[in-house]
Amino acid sequence: MPLVTTGELVTAATARRTAVAAFNIITLEHIEAVVAGAESARTPVVLQVSENAVKFRYGRLLPLARAAVAAAERADVPVALHLDHVQSDDLLRQAPGAGFSSVMYDAARLPYADNLAATRAAADWAHAQGLWIEAELGQIGGKAGQPALDAHAPGARTDPTEARAFVAESGVDALAVAIGSSHAMTTRTAALDHDRLKRLAATLDVPLVLHGSSGVPDAELTAAVTGGIAKVNIGTALNIAMTGAIRTYLAENPEAVDSRRYLSVGREAMVRAVEALVRVVSPRA
DSSP: OOOBOHHHHHHHHHHTTOOEEEEEOOSHHHHHHHHHHHHHHTOOEEEEEEHHHHHHTTTOOHHHHHHHHHHHHTOSSOEEEEEEEEOOHHHHTTTGGGTOSEEEEOOTTSOHHHHHHHHHHHHHHHHHTTOEEEEEESOOOOOTTSOOOOTTSTTOSOOHHHHHHHHHHHOOSEEEEOSSOOTTOSSSOOOOOHHHHHHHHHHOSSOEEEOOGGGSOHHHHHHHHHHTEEEEEEOHHHHHHHHHHHHHHHHHOTTOOOHHHHHHHHHHHHHHHHHHHHHHHSOOO
């Protein structure tokens, strides 16, 4: 199946009053697991490559991106490719030539005026290249290299009035909002601010994105999608599934040295995690 665009998947999800699941990938096993899980659930999906994942891969975007494109083109369901949490303008400019249809430009660490100016410039450039662009307003926190942030601290959450001005002045196509989730959570205990989400959805005319969704329980995810979230980002949940399965396998097979044995176990654990989460985020009618 041809590679599709993130924008069309989000638009279709919004029309169905559901969301598209977007999974962060780090290894080839992540890619294969996300595609297999989406195929099992018969649901479109987004493959996301973050700037941190690119740094892990010696700063090279193309090897992982080309693997993702190849997997997407052979998938039985629509798959899009998204460049996530980009802070480097150099990396941003590699997106069109690497198969990405969308990018999340992350200047949320900056003061509001600086965030707006940087995002406006990124959006102008991205749109000229035909890219769909997402930005972030508020303090979701939890990303590697960021100072510790409390997702529940006063002022951390996205203000609807400020968000309306930010979207209008930046020209972005979607907005990641801070409503109580946090990146890199290893327990599913996040409680979302659904009243704030309701006000954001009523105020903004662009799709809303939930980051840090690995720490959000199923019922909270369902309520968030019902409340207006159109794209749900998931990363840590896959790493938990993979690492847990590999730990168990190696504990039970201490003599194992063939990486294919334990990587296949880890990959299958991720497939199950993807399928379960996709069914929550993008339930079929």
